[in-house]
Amino acid sequence: MKTSPPLWFEPAPWIDGAWRQPGRGSDPFTVRNPATGALLAEVGRADAGAVTAAIEGAARAGRGWRELPAAARGEILKRTAAALRARRDEFARLLTAEQGKPYLQAAGEVDYAASFFQWFGEEARRVHGRIVPHPEAGREFLVEQCPAGVAGLITPWNFPLAQGAKKVAAALAAGCTAVWKPAEATPLVALALAPILAAAGLPAGVLQIVPGKGSVVGPVLAAHPHVRVLSLTGSTATGSSLMVAAAPGIKRLSLELGGNAPFIILPDADLGSVTDQLVQLKMFVSGQVCVTANRIFVPADREAELIERLSARIAGLKVGDGLAEGVDAGPLIHMDACRDVRSRVAEAVAAGAKIVAENRSFESTPGLCVENFSPPTVVAGVTDSMRLAREEIFGPVIPLLSYRTLPEAVERANATPYGLAAYVYGTDLGRLRAVASALEAGIVGVNEWRPLKAEIPFGGVKQSGIGAEGGEEGIREFLETRVISMPKPGVDG
Ligand code: NAD
Numbered sequence: 001m002k003t004s005p006p007l008w009f010e011p012a013p014w015i016d017g018a019w020r021q022p023g024r025g026s027d028p029f030t031v032r033n034p035a036t037g038a039l040l041a042e043v044g045r046a047d048a049g050a051v052t053a054a055i056e057g058a059a060r061a062g063r064g065w066r067e068l069p070a071a072a073r074g075e076i077l078k079r080t081a082a083a084l085r086a087r088r089d090e091f092a093r094l095l096t097a098e099q100g101k102p103y104l105q106a107a108g109e110v111d112y113a114a115s116f117f118q119w120f121g122e123e124a125r126r127v128h129g130r131i132v133p134h135p136e137a138g139r140e141f142l143v144e145q146c147p148a149g150v151a152g153l154i155t156p157w158n159f160p161l162a163q164g165a166k167k168v169a170a171a172l173a174a175g176c177t178a179v180w181k182p183a184e185a186t187p188l189v190a191l192a193l194a195p196i197l198a199a200a201g202l203p204a205g206v207l208q209i210v211p212g213k214g215s216v217v218g219p220v221l222a223a224h225p226h227v228r229v230l231s232l233t234g235s236t237a238t239g240s241s242l243m244v245a246a247a248p249g250i251k252r253l254s255l256e257l258g259g260n261a262p263f264i265i266l267p268d269a270d271l272g273s274v275t276d277q278l279v280q281l282k283m284f285v286s287g288q289v290c291v292t293a294n295r296i297f298v299p300a301d302r303e304a305e306l307i308e309r310l311s312a313r314i315a316g317l318k319v320g321d322g323l324a325e326g327v328d329a330g331p332l333i334h335m336d337a338c339r340d341v342r343s344r345v346a347e348a349v350a351a352g353a354k355i356v357a358e359n360r361s362f363e364s365t366p367g368l369c370v371e372n373f374s375p376p377t378v379v380a381g382v383t384d385s386m387r388l389a390r391e392e393i394f395g396p397v398i399p400l401l402s403y404r405t406l407p408e409a410v411e412r413a414n415a416t417p418y419g420l421a422a423y424v425y426g427t428d429l430g431r432l433r434a435v436a437s438a439l440e441a442g443i444v445g446v447n448e449w450r451p452l453k454a455e456i457p458f459g460g461v462k463q464s465g466i467g468a469e470g471g472e473e474g475i476r477e478f479l480e481t482r483v484i485s486m487p488k489p490g491v492d493g
Helices: 048-067 070-086 088-099 103-126 162-174 193-199 214-223 236-246 271-287 300-315 335-350 406-414 429-438
Strands: 029-032 039-043 130-133 139-147 150-154 177-181 207-209 227-233 252-256 261-265 293-299 354-358 377-380 397-403 421-425 443-446 479-487
Touching: 048 150, 048 177, 048 207, 048 214, 070 088, 070 103, 070 162, 070 193, 088 103, 103 162, 150 162, 150 214, 162 177, 162 193, 162 227, 177 214, 193 207, 214 227, 214 236, 227 236, 236 252, 261 271, 261 406, 271 293, 271 300, 271 397, 271 421, 293 300, 293 406, 300 354, 300 377, 300 397, 335 354, 335 377, 335 397, 397 406, 406 429, 421 429, 429 443
Parallel strands: 150 177, 150 227, 177 207, 227 252, 261 293, 261 421, 293 397, 377 397, 421 443
Antiparallel strands: 029 039, 130 139, 139 479, 354 377
């Protein structure tokens, strides 16, 4: 059993390079390990006044940060990447203790977070403008890419380190300063990053971290005139309310929202490899992933074989405390999440679907907070109208929807307001390519369950979001284009 590490930071807002313990009478967040219920920390909450102070501090720090050479800003980010890799085990154990995901997945998240600090550390010095010829003689245009100003960053609890890293690294690389609000359930791993960035050379005030309630911090960020960009990863409902709050101030928005990913199994697919990858995808963070497969489209004549293979895999999974050896799936974030998943499955069963596999092994493991666990489950006979197929499940449930023809499967896959991720599995490359191109999604994994990398842009279409993170595109979310039209200097004065 790996134990969670002692905290190397204070559980309080990080503002202007120092921990700011809220005054008496403030109501802290209680952060518990969802697997065991053990208390991890009481975290001081940033109220509206603290968030305003953080924004104003970030605005003051903005000038010095913008004027630092881009290469120097990039070096700080690359040093942060190296420090994260060096402290991978400590961060992974904290992440598992706070979020619940198995240790190996948490260690993978630390690597993934480091890859964004590395990538944007490199991208920082590739931001450049251009000179454009003027139609009049003796003049020219300078097209500049400028940091937008203070960025407000809001992140969810499922990837509390990596979602923050994507935004923080891109914003700072662009020359913005930032105020980051982590999710209520997982503020620790965000605060843990503050001393790492400071040791890497980040000046005070450039990144402020304000644990707080979304409904308190969000409106303050959205209303403050110094905040010029709002970048949120969260549910579509939260994205929509942030857009409304940001409208009066005409803020730039970058939104990474919910999904409802189809997973299409072509008639020629190798079901052994499909089963293997589908179970990995669905057990990843126990299905609490925006890009997880939400609707599995299987050819009707291959469904029985898929059920047999999936049942064997599900029965062999170890479900438990992510800090214990060999665990494949941890708890959900809290018991309300379990209740929600249970009710979706129950509704589907009441409407004619059938549970064909379930793993409740965690129920007999001593020391677990059993009510925070959701059993890995396979549900067959799911139809498009069931809530299980219409909305994100956010749990380890594999809903099977059978189809007869491929055009029908593609049409049904696209019949959703969401468009984040999609998956296609098969052997004929031409067919795979054609189906992948026909799917309305920001990213399509072809025979690959985890295509996301720092090198590529990732963002949703339709109600899954606006803008992108990662790739060359990620930094542009924090840049503004402006033009100077001026006389062209000449040697004759
Ligand atoms: P959520 O929308 O409830 O919360 C996300 C963040 O928004 C939290 O920090 C929360 O405090 C904050 N928030 C809540 N209300 C707010 C408000 N009115 N104004 C401003 N901020 C507010 O989502 P969650 O339950 O934490 O995360 C799960 C959701 O996130 C799922 O829908 C999932 O698909 C989505 N998600 C999307 C991506 C992506 O890249 N597209 C990645 C991970 C998660």
